[in-house]
Amino acid sequence: MKVIIKVLVVAAALWAATQWVDGISVDTTDTTRQVGTLLVVALIFGVINAVLKPIIKTIGCAFYILTLGLFALVVNAALLLLTSxxxxxxxVPFHVDGFVAAFWGAIIVGIISWLLTLILGDD
Structure with missing residues (x-):
C-alpha cells in the first residue's frame, strides 16, 4: 500500500511539473492516457531513484558536503533526464527538453512530493 501511495504522489508531482515547467511534457491529449503515462513515468522514476540514487550519494558524498546538499538538485535533474x-x-509519451527544464522539474517534483507526503503521511 505504501508503494502505491508513493507512486501516486510522484505521479501527481510529475503532473504539476508538466503544468508549470516549459520543456516537460506528456505528449497525449487523452486524459486517461495522460494519467497512465504519469503513473508509468512515476514507476520508472521510482525505480531509478531506488537503484541509482544511493550509489550516486555514496560516490558523490564530497560534492554533497561541499555544496551543503545543493548538489542533490543536480542529481535529481539528471535522474529526471534519465527517466525521460x-x-x-x-x-511512453513523456519528454524533458534539456537540463534546465529537468532542474526546475526536479525542484517542483521534490517540493510537491514532500508536501503531499506531509499531508498524506509516510506510514
Whole structure:
C-alpha cells in the first residue's frame, strides 16, 4: 500500500511539473492516457531513484558536503533526464527538453512530493 501511495504522489508531482515547467511534457491529449503515462513515468522514476540514487550519494558524498546538499538538485535533474530517456525508449509519451527544464522539474517534483507526503503521511 505504501508503494502505491508513493507512486501516486510522484505521479501527481510529475503532473504539476508538466503544468508549470516549459520543456516537460506528456505528449497525449487523452486524459486517461495522460494519467497512465504519469503513473508509468512515476514507476520508472521510482525505480531509478531506488537503484541509482544511493550509489550516486555514496560516490558523490564530497560534492554533497561541499555544496551543503545543493548538489542533490543536480542529481535529481539528471535522474529526471534519465527517466525521460528511458520513457522515450519504452515509447511512453513523456519528454524533458534539456537540463534546465529537468532542474526546475526536479525542484517542483521534490517540493510537491514532500508536501503531499506531509499531508498524506509516510506510514
Amino acid at each position: 530517456w528511458i520513457a522515450e525508449r519504452l515509447t
